[in-house]
Amino acid sequence: MMMNGAPIEDGFPAERLFNQGYSYTYDDVIFLPHFIDFPTDAVHLNTKLTKNIHLSIPCVSSPMDTVTESSMALSMAALGGLGIVHYNNLASEQAALIRSAKSRRIPFISDPIFKTPSDSIDSFDDFASSPCVFVTQSGNSKSKLLGVVAKSDWESLSDKDAPVSDYMSASPVTAPSSYSLEQVASFLASKKLGFVPLVSERDGEVLDLVTTADVERICGFPKLGGLPSIGKDGDFMVGAAMGTREQDKERLEHLVKAGANVVVLDSSQGNSIYQIEMIKYVKRTYPDLDVVGGNVVTAYQAQNLIQAGADALRVGMGSGSICTTQEVCAVGRGQATAVYKVSSIAEQCGVPVIADGGIANSGHIVKALVLGASTVMMGSFLAGSNEAPGIYEYQGGRRIKKYRGMGSLEAMTKGSDVRYLGDSAKLKVAQGVVGAVADKGSVLKFIPYTMQAVKQGFQDLGASSLQSAHDLLKSRILRLEVWLRFVQEQLKLKAGCMIWYTMRRNPSEISKLSFRAANHVCNLDPVQCDI
Numbered sequence: 162m163m164m165n166g167a168p169i170e171d172g173f174p175a176e177r178l179f180n181q182g183y184s185y186t187y188d189d190v191i192f193l194p195h196f197i198d199f200p201t202d203a204v205h206l207n208t209k210l211t212k213n214i215h216l217s218i219p220c221v222s223s224p225m226d227t228v229t230e231s232s233m234a235l236s237m238a239a240l241g242g243l244g245i246v247h248y249n250n251l252a253s254e255q256a257a258l259i260r261s262a263k264s265r266r267i268p269f270i271s272d273p274i275f276k277t278p279s280d281s282i283d284s285f286d287d288f289a290s291s292p293c294v295f296v297t298q299s300g301n302s303k304s305k306l307l308g309v310v311a312k313s314d315w316e317s318l319s320d321k322d323a324p325v326s327d328y329m330s331a332s333p334v335t336a337p338s339s340y341s342l343e344q345v346a347s348f349l350a351s352k353k354l355g356f357v358p359l360v361s362e363r364d365g366e367v368l369d370l371v372t373t374a375d376v377e378r379i380c381g382f383p384k385l386g387g388l389p390s391i392g393k394d395g396d397f398m399v400g401a402a403m404g405t406r407e408q409d410k411e412r413l414e415h416l417v418k419a420g421a422n423v424v425v426l427d428s429s430q431g432n433s434i435y436q437i438e439m440i441k442y443v444k445r446t447y448p449d450l451d452v453v454g455g456n457v458v459t460a461y462q463a464q465n466l467i468q469a470g471a472d473a474l475r476v477g478m479g480s481g482s483i484c485t486t487q488e489v490c491a492v493g494r495g496q497a498t499a500v501y502k503v504s505s506i507a508e509q510c511g512v513p514v515i516a517d518g519g520i521a522n523s524g525h526i527v528k529a530l531v532l533g534a535s536t537v538m539m540g541s542f543l544a545g546s547n548e549a550p551g552i553y554e555y556q557g558g559r560r561i562k563k564y565r566g567m568g569s570l571e572a573m574t575k576g577s578d579v580r581y582l583g584d585s586a587k588l589k590v591a592q593g594v595v596g597a598v599a600d601k602g603s604v605l606k607f608i609p610y611t612m613q614a615v616k617q618g619f620q621d622l623g624a625s626s627l628q629s630a631h632d633l634l635k636s637r638i639l640r641l642e643v644w645l646r647f648v649q650e651q652l653k654l655k656a657g658c659m660i661w662y663t664m665r666r667n668p669s670e671i672s673k674l675s676f677r678a679a680n681h682v683c684n685l686d687p688v689q690c691d692i
């Protein structure tokens with residue numbers, strides 16, 4: 162805008178703010194509002210995860226063993242995002258998690274109960290929380306479904322010692338696992354059924370038990386409007402993490418066979434000879450498989466991995482909520498600066514950037530995307546959801562789920578047999594902590610709300626898409642400032658924080674490190690959604 166012919170200078174263009182020798186986290190910077198000439202619904206958040214993978218929403222779940230297994234991967238894909246299955250397990254176990262997510266059509270994983278024909282049902286407990294028990298030759302999901310025993314039928318049974326084959330309903334009604342949610346819903350309604358097993362057409366395996374209550378619950382989640390993430394194979398897209406050691410080549414084979422659509426080379430400092438060689442190996446061996454390199458935080462690191470052939474870069478070092486890398490290794494970068502710097506280089510080469518770590522609210526997502534990222538990767542933001550691995554516990558009256566860094570001693574010890582094969586004699590120094598996050602309900606519910614909040618942020622900035630945000634930033638139209646309010650707030654320790662610092666020898670002495678991490682973890686309040 163011009164006044165008396167001279168442009169009004171206000172705030173800083175990104176280019177100037179990020180070149181003054183300071184390293185900024187998301188909370189250190191704030192955008193100045195721009196001009197609105199479209200409604201919130203006109204904002205589109207569709208994006209690219211890698212050179213070849215398109216997503217409807219810019220959300221990716223972290224490859225961590227307290228964040229992404231089948232249920233998270235399945236639900237993220239259903240939402241139009243993507244989940245990266247962790248590799249703190251055997252290659253066969255990781256492959257099974259990928260297969261499990263990819264074999265489903267609706268964002269739902271149940272835990273059906275199975276018996277063999279000669280088994281008996283001794284008590285109510287045998288049903289757990291299921292409305293029925295399935296009968297197969299093998300007593301598990303892998304063989305043909307022979308019959309079903311509904312809880313209500315078992316109740317009225319006089320001889321409870323009889324084998325289930327004596328009283329099961331033979332050839333029960335089933336629905337194909339390829340049914341969409343709408344098809345399952347109308348199937349249940351038209352047949353007046355309370356539940357139905359979903360059976361694979363390929364091998365007859367019982368995949369899930371869906372009840373009318375499940376269908377109603379899933380149908381009740383807010384609609385995002387975008388398409389789910391479906392690969393060329395027609396299945397949900399699922400990503401997988403892996404390392405850069407020799408045995409990871411074998412793991413890669415398992416991942417490819419399981420149908421992984423993208424692999425992420427998981428390292429805190431990706432600019433290494435090991436990673437460059439692994440990127441080249443992946444591209445050489447599986448030219449159609451996209452590979453994400455990282456983590457990087459500088460233009461130099463980024464250039465090396467782009468040259469090696471990375472199809473996307475994962476950005477962030479020391480930015481995660483459970484992270485202690487900056488304290489332990491004195492290396493890292495403020496995440497806002499890292500995302501801006503790496504994106505500036507990556508964009509010139511057409512390589513999308515994944516802003517990894519440090520996302521605690523929808524505003525952080527807006528900042529990451531506007532500063533140049535194409536997607537955000539989230540750990541703590543998702544770890545309290547129903548879809549994250551682990552069970553809910555109670556701490557001080559709050560329902561919580563465990564969340565731990567993959568560099569924490571606990572996670573390293575769990576994976577040491579497989580991941581750090583041969584390294585077991587080496588000294589291990591933790592670069593992460595073990596903590597907990599509050600129950601947030603289903604990602605199917607809170608991610609749509611979060612995306613709506615992100616759209617409102619984009620609208621305030623006058624950006625109707627990721628590309629337009631990036632263009633506005635580059636052309637110096639979008640302005641920012643450093644916001645000191647957050648720096649002060651960071652110093653205040655929030656009450657009611659829950660953290661177990663695994664390296665703690667003396668319980669009364671909570672180290673400075675765990676305090677910092679505790680503060681981060683406690684900042685993770687669920688998105689405000691009035692449902």
Ligand SMILES: NC(=O)C1=CN([C@@H]2O[C@H](COP(=O)(O)OP(=O)(O)OC[C@H]3O[C@@H](n4cnc5c(N)ncnc54)[C@H](O)[C@@H]3O)[C@@H](O)[C@H]2O)C=CC1
Pocket residue numbers: 404405406407427428429430433435436456477478479480481484486518566567568592593
């Ligand atoms: N984003 C972040 O700021 C951080 C993330 N983490 C997470 O913690 C976990 C562990 O991270 P890292 O310690 O970086 O794991 P890493 O496996 O990349 O590195 C462990 C060590 O092994 C070395 N190494 C890697 N490939 C090798 C090969 N082929 N031969 C010999 N040595 C090799 C590395 O150079 C490094 O010294 C990851 O899940 C990572 O994402 C950990 C710290 C910081």
Ligand SMILES: O=c1[nH]c(=O)c2[nH+]cn([C@@H]3O[C@H](COP(=O)(O)O)[C@@H](O)[C@H]3O)c2[nH]1
Pocket residue numbers: 223224225477479480481482483484485486517518519520538539540541542565566567568569592593594
């Ligand atoms: O310094 C670290 N020590 C760890 O033990 C660790 N484990 C995971 N990560 C990284 O943190 C990201 C998730 O961060 P948020 O919880 O903030 O989303 C993840 O996506 C990782 O990049 C770690 N960083």
Ligand SMILES: [K+]
Pocket residue numbers: 429430
């Ligand atoms: K390291």
